[in-house]
Amino acid sequence: MFTSRPIGFVSSPYKDASEVPKGLGAKHEADGVLKILPEFELGLTDIEGFSHLIVIWEFDRSPQSRKQGFGKQGSGTHGVELLGTPPSDNRPHGVFATRSPRRPNPIGLTTVELRRREGIELHVRGVDMLDGTPILDIKPYLSSIPSEKLRRGWLAEAEARQKCSPSDRS
């Protein structure tokens, strides 16, 4: 397998995971900057034509990464939680059915709106990463699944339960 290396870092208003909006109905509208390393600037050519980008990043401060020691190889299973209860529900779900940071590979994914580019700085809206998060890759957002074709499993059920009984949240 390969060892990932940062292509840049996120500048975000969130300094601590507790500050990131979570749970049902959480909105991600924070402005941030994707600061790309100068050696990769050529790779940004024509990116400004896209309204939305997919950012792939590392959960470098997840329980998993912290326990393993950031900067070392993260190939152990310490800190991984295959079944966990997300902030948006009071029932446990499999890690691959959630966005939990306690994943076997600590890879995060966020879709952001590209507002403007200034050289190696991509000014974006919709960050939910912590300040200083290492960026692994950026891809153009090319197409969407129509919402009428989406089923959203436990998340839709949790939303429905909340609507029926707003006080039924732990």
Next chain:
Amino acid sequence: MFTSRPIGFVSSPYKDASEVPKGLGAKHEADGVLKILPEFELGLTDIEGFSHLIVIWEFDRSPQSRKQGFGKQGSGTHGVELLGTPPSDNRPHGVFATRSPRRPNPIGLTTVELRRREGIELHVRGVDMLDGTPILDIKPYLSSIPSEKLRRGWLAEAEARQKCSPSDRS
């Protein structure tokens, strides 16, 4: 940084990159199976409630990975192409504005439709990975950017050029 490890492997009809549909209008409707390693089965709990999944995988047979030697650390720059001409255009674009495999981190991303789950096997539609591709992560597809809000830069321009002059393709 962390060293990624596979959580499973893709079973795909494509044995070679030349077989994967590419270019403007290419459709990804092939059926495949995401075979998850038994040690991670618990992490699939409740995944069957989602109609679509985001699969994050490794370009293990990209020029970059091959030249570096698959199985070794892929942290060099050999095989990375910061500016390249994609199959869908005859003009070069930055790697972060394309889905090229010659990326600094050889990470691929595909949205698939989940047809059914059989234990550790996720039967999906829409694979564009090669047979045997290592899977790094799976996330539920939760929401879409409405198509009327999307701008798709050089790709939209290439499509428009093709419509105006179908023979103007190299």
